[in-house]
Amino acid sequence: MDNRAPAEDPAAPGGAGTRPCMHYPGITMATDFPSEIAALQQTFASIREVSDVDQLRSEVNELTEAAAAPDLWDDPEAAQQVTSKLSHKQSTLEKLERFDSRIEDVELLVSMAEDEDDAETLAEAEAEIGKLRRELDALEISTLLSGEYDERAAVITVRSGAGGDDATDFAQTLARMYVRWAEAKDYGVQELDTSYAEGAGVKSATIQINAPYAYGTLSVEAGTHRLVRISPFDNQGRRQTSFAAVEVVPLIESSDHVDIDENDLRIDVYRSSGPGGQSVNTTDSAVRITHVPTGTVVSMQNEKSQIQNKAAAMRVLQSRLLQLKKQEEAAERKDLAGDIKASWGDQMRSYVTHPYQMVKDLRTGHEVNNPQAVFDGDLDGFLEAGIRWRKEGQKAAEAEAANP
Known part of the structure; x- marks a missing residue:
């Protein structure tokens, strides 16, 4: 006998999907706007606290002067670095300077909806809050990239490990994954070296990703990656586990x-x-x-x-x-400082396509159920979780060093 309560209808008034708006009678919605806006304000205040806006503005001015130099493009590689850094820092500065007014605009939009009992305007405000939340998450991640070389371009080397043809094929898949991640963001990618295997895939591949903070962002990918799948190289169709190592260094x-x-x-x-x-x-x-x-x-x-x-x-x-x-x-x-508990470990991520579909980072616990999307470059969730995990580890190490 099934004693479970009947499932709620998300579409029904008061169901799990929507609820009557306690602040705006007559309007049904799924968002607690005052709480959401307060959370945005709090997060932005924290970001501003750790962001040196004056220093950032000074750097933008210096880079603007450098970009205007008549001999800038005599060295195309250096010129590309200058213009890329300038674009990134200008974008960050504009976002920091405009967020206060954008949050105020959302508050005004919600107030208008209250006055006019306008569900369409509330939906517009809800969409804007979602956009602001995503942009704040990205800004917050950027504030965590404060290492000495985090601003640099990245040089990534993927090497096949144990697993024969499956491992060399896996190494090639990982190299392609990083290329696709970069290309989706319009970052420059340069293939530096490829050592092809006698069978499938590559023994190793080295690529350079040219973008501000590419090293700081991608350095959390360093470590041993594991793949579990039905081997396409096994004529008996058996499951195979293979490994690849990823190295990330600043340019x-x-x-x-x-x-x-x-x-x-x-x-x-x-x-x-x-x-x-x-x-x-x-x-x-x-x-x-x-x-x-x-x-x-x-x-x-x-x-x-x-x-x-x-x-x-x-x-x-x-x-x-x-x-x-x-x-x-x-x-x-x-x-x-003594033993630091936050250790990368030898195996940092598992990709499984059989007997189930999953990619899981063993350090952060972040996981998704679509390995193909990850192999196609959908890495942002893993990168953000890794950056936050690394920062927490650094804080723990500093605390332990301060209190031995």
Whole structure:
């Protein structure tokens, strides 16, 4: 016998979907407008408190002057960085300066609906509140990206792990996932190096994503990713678990100082492999640089000439050595502060397509039931959860260091 109460009809007056508006008689709605507006005001006040608007305005002025320099485009790469930073900071400043008035406008809109008993105007206010909430969430995330290199472009390397053809195929899928995420936001993407597997997929792929705060945003993707699925490479249709590792480093800039002794480098040239066009597979243009003291290896083969590949490889090598230096410094701080509980762990996210559909981040608990959408670049929910998780870990570590 089913003793459950009958389900409510969301469409019925007073049901789960809508309720009579206690503030505006005669109008039925699902939103408590005074509470929603108060929440927006509180969140925005917190964001303004941690955002240095005067400093941001000063940076916009400096970048505007730099963008107006007549010789700006003599160095196209530097020019792109200047204009990209300027656009991002201008957008952030405009949002911070306009939010107060936009929240006031919503309050006025609701007041008009009260006076005129106008459900259509309330629906318009509800939609605007939803838009403001989403924009505030994005602004709040940006305030959490305050690391030394968070503003930089990102260099992402995906390497296949255990799992044979499934692992190399998975690595290629992850690399494509980051490219699609960036392209959906109109960010610049540059494929730096691809090492193709003998069977399916890639052994490794390195891409550069050129956007303000790309490193700060994507650095939470670093770690081991796991895929569980029915293997398309198994003629018996068995379930297979495979792994891929994701590395994220900030792009080195000319102002950074990383000492590299040329005597510490071993440089090899070879013929590019895999799909290629004119000049790619016909000459020894690919370059592999090994930094002997650390064992760091960087390969580059996607540019047309050996000189271009060497220059690109040196920039990535500098980025990785800079990251290694940061990790060593962080390890020293960790020894001083004691054991920090917020640990990334070896396996940070699982993608499952069989026997059920799920992608779950094991650090944050964030999960969705549509792996294909994630593989197609729908990563924002995971990135935001990861950034918040990381910030909480940093706060916990600071508190523990302050009170050993």
